[in-house]
Amino acid sequence: MSFIVRKCVRCSVTAQLDAQSIAWNRDGTNSEIFFVCTACKQSSIYPGQPHGRLSDLSGNLDDTGRWYGSEPIVAIPEMPKLSDDIPERARAIFHQAALCRKLALHDAAGAMFRKTIDVATKLIYSTDLRLAGKQPATAPRSRVEGLKNLKIIDEDI
C-alpha cells in the first residue's frame, strides 16, 4: 500500500491517505490519484507523478523523490438553477448555502439556509400587497408561521 500524509480535506486531521487508484493523464507523467483517509475513511484526489503502476509502489509516496500535490483537486459543484422571479439578494444567499452543502460544510450551509429564509420572508413582507401595513415578526420561525397562516406560502414549507 502506498500513501501520502496530508491534512484531510474531509475531516481536517493530518492523517495517512491510502492510495486506492490512479488515472493517468495523456502525457503519461502526470496523474490524479484517489486516496482514502485512514482517520475518517472518506476520499480525496491529489495530483501526482508516480513512477510506475500504483500496485508496484509502497510506502510514503513523498519519499520516492517524485512530485505529489500538497493540495487536493477540488471540483466546484454546479449551482442549482433558480427562477429569475426570485430577487437577486435571496438567490445569492441561497447559492452560498447550496455551495456550502455540496462542499460538506454543513454548519455553514445551515447558517446560510437560515439567512435565506430570513431575507426571503422579509422580502415577501416588503413586496406582497396582501401584507401591506402588517409588521413581520422578528424571529424567522414566527415570520414563516405568519406567512403560512395567511396562506401566502405553502403549508408544507
Ligand SMILES: [Zn+2]
Ligand atoms: Zn479524513
